[in-house]
Amino acid sequence: MKNTVKEIVQTAAKKAFDTGMLPCDQMPEMEIEAPKHASQGDLSTNFAMVSAGIQKMPPKKIAHTIVAAMEHAAFIEKVEVAGPGFINFFLQPSAWHPKVDQILAQDIGYGSSNFGRNEPVQVEFVSANPTGPLHVGHGRGAAVGDAVGNILAFAGFKVSKEYYINDSGRQIKTLGTSVWFRLLEISGRRGDFPDDCYKGEYIRDLARQVLERQGPDFVNQSDEAGIAVCARYAAQQILEGIRRDLAAFGVIFDKWFSEQSLYDSGRLAETLADLQAKDLVYEKDGALWFRTRDFGDEKDRVVVRSNKMTTYFASDIAYHQEKFERGFHRVIDVWGADHHGYINRMAASVVALGKSRDQFQVILVQLVNLLRGGSPVQMSTRAGEFVTLKDIVDEVGIDAARFMFLSRSYDSGLDFDLEVAKQKSSDNPVYYVQYVHARIAGILSKALDRNLVEDNDFTRGKNLSHLVEPEEINLIKILAGFPEQVEKSAATCHPHVIFTYLMSLASAFHAYYNRHKVITEDIALSGARLSLVLAVKKVIRNGLALLGVSAPERM
RNA sequence: GCGCCUGUAGCUCAGCUGGAUAGAGCAACGGACUUCUAAUCCGUAGGCCGCAGGUUCGAAUCCUGCCAGGCGCGCCA
Incomplete structure (x- = not known):
């Protein structure tokens, strides 16, 4: 849809140039996006504004020129120039109908893409020392790492999820x-x-x-x-x-990698020899120092201590070398925010040993504030008294826990309130979204019970031309935006993009549900609406799956 | 002192690769169940987007400097 509109604009611009209405035939990069307000149409482009400099004309004038030169397309209801020079397109409702067919046909594949071009990417997360049970912070890291892996895979990357075991030292x-x-x-x-x-x-x-x-x-x-x-x-x-x-907690790793194996296999010794050979290390005060300062770190770092013991950093260098040797083009580490001081030296080692800086990426997950009914849960790691991940999953359930962990950007600290996560009410976002899925499942079983639909085969839409209500078109528009949101989430490695998307889709569905009956005496209309809500159900399921949250048929 | 993250409605947060009238949930107030699940919806109210400069036709968004909070700055992991 966006591409079609883009072509229409470009064709119009070319025609305007050919007929002398525009002085220049250069085409700057334009954006086609869905505007915030319905009064601004279904799609909008900033073409006139980004062309203002090239054409040496006021944006509004360019916009009007483009619109005047534009071919009339059947699916476009009207075109307007608004604001500082936006060209707004108002589409016929029927323009959106094929999207429903597409979603029903693609089913579990809807939203996936070839964005990642099968590029091998490794996501390493949790990697907690096996010296005690996992706590809340690990839970957030696990939810984030797992979701990032799922999202990247869905967007066409070849993903491997890995846990690094610090079983040495x-x-x-x-x-x-x-x-x-x-x-x-x-x-x-x-x-x-x-x-x-x-x-x-x-x-x-x-x-x-x-x-x-x-x-x-x-x-x-x-x-x-x-x-x-x-x-x-x-x-x-x-x-x-x-x-x-x-x-x-629903997290399954492709590989568990032992630190000790780096010693046993001689891989660590090999890396140290490599560093020596490349003159990347030097001796001082009886210790061996890595020249990380030459590669962007604040200071050089010790890899072998004066007592001949290697540091944690040394095995980490060997480990990351090993990752790249396994063929990953990109390596993503999910770390707790308290490890951020480690990023520069790790990145320096990656660059020093021949990879480019952007092949190594750290997702820094900020701390979790555990609350119960609004007040902080007291924890003392020193005394060994803390709420474990297991405690949380046992208390609030896997879906609520994961959804809560992914509800905010990992750049922000997270307040996790156990009471809220447990509540079966509108306070709890996980049920808000899951409820959509359950409601639609209910509609569907009723429709089948009453034989209001001829069959259960919705691999394509039925009587879609009956979908004309504003709430219906709005729903389809949101559904149409899912692949783009997946791509954005993958490109930024931010799972909460999917969370936010699901909340807005759920909101649009609940509003529609409260205003319109899906199953009515009108068989044709019922078929159309069933097609629509079934498409909603599939997108909700696909989105929740990316976050590792289940989509229940009943609640 | 240096570095990273954060600062948006009373609270918790989206929006941050610059675009139109800054959004959602909770809390507050007023409404909607004889209906496919009210775990829902509709409405009202609520904003110097931390402060001050700068870049731009246009800044919550980019740059600089402050202020505040969190976290880190070992031959620990």
């Missing part, structure tokens, strides 16, 4: 130490629990499990041996728990 040792000392404490051996260890109740549970499996003599082990056993067991158990909680 100090925090795992700390985990082992924590469990070991709790175990000794439970056995009455020692009470001097170290201050820098994890204090959560889950550590006590793990200690009990280790004791049970190893038997009472286990406490006679040396600290070193005990810690090692505890570390291995605890990390594995916690990782299993994380996997389970994410699956229960």
Whole structure:
């Protein structure tokens, strides 16, 4: 539709030039968009305004010249010049009808595109250390990462979702130490629990499990041996728990990548040798420094400490090299906002090792403010007291949780109120949208019960010429905008674009529903309206699926 | 001190690759169920778009400087 209008404008401009009405035949890039107000028509272009400089004429005059030169098209009701020089097109209602056919035919594919040209993209998210259960912040990261992956895939990218497991290094040792000392404490051996260890109740549970499996003599082990056993067991158990909680949250990864494997395979050593060979590192104070400053970082960073231990940064460099070697053109990391200080050095390492800056992208997710009935939920990570992702999913449900996490731009902090997310009312946006789907399902089953439609085959619209009400045309216009919104969401990696879209579609549907009956004595009209609402149902379902939210047939 | 994010209606936020009259939900007030689900709808009211400059035919949107809040600035992860 937009392209058709664009061609009409361009043809008119050319004709105006040929007949001497315009001095120049240059065609600047114009926009065709749906104006905000109905009084401004169905589609609008700023062609005259962006041409003003080239044509050396006032925008309004150009607009009138274009309109005068314009061919009459059957689907256009009228054309107006308005405001500073917009050309507004008012379309016949029938111009919108084929869209319904298209949506019904494309079904689950409606909204998808080849925008990404099958470009391989990796989205890495959550990647929480296996030292404790996932909390609210991880939940937002999981919802965002998963939705971004879904949206990119729908827009034609070849997406792989990945979780990086930090199963090496100090925090795992700390985990082992924590469990070991709790175990000794439970056995009455020692009470001097170290201050820098994890204090959560889950550590006590793990200690009990280790004791049970190893038997009472286990406490006679040396600290070193005990810690090692505890570390291995605890990390594995916690990782299993994380996997389970994410699956229960509807998040399935294509790959789980172990940090330890970078050591075991020699990949990390290879990367360090590569850095040496390329003179990207130097020694100072007994440590090995990466010249990240030469690539946009504020300062150089240590990759090997003076005690010969590699840093977390070192394995991260190797990991990101490995990602690109696997063939991804673009690598997207979803991080919590508290890690933003890490972006420059990571980007520097990517660029230093031969990739361009835009092949590495970080989605920085701002913090979540957990509330209950308007007041903050007290949490202390130090004392190990926090609300876990599992707690939240158990309390409010997966759909409400995900929808809430995706309701705002991740650039903004998010207030997540457990009471609101639980409410089955208009306060809760997830039901507002899901209700549309359920309502339409209800209409459909009634229509089938009463044999008001000849069959259940709506792979194309029926009697669409009967759709003439303003609310109906408005609905189709919104439905027609879905692919564009998906593309925008994919281009910006912002899932809340889909959220906002679904809210506006739901609003338009509820308004229509309250004003017009779908099923009436008029069989032909009923068929037309069923076609329309069925198209709405499909778009709602497709949109919710991108966010990982279900579309219920009944509520 | 430096860096990133944010500042829009009483509250929570969209709109930010510049366009016409700045939108939605909640809260407030007034209405609509004999109907395909009222988990809904309709209406009213509510705005120096943090402040000050600049660029532009045109700025909530871009640039600069302030102000306020959040987060970060380790040979931690």
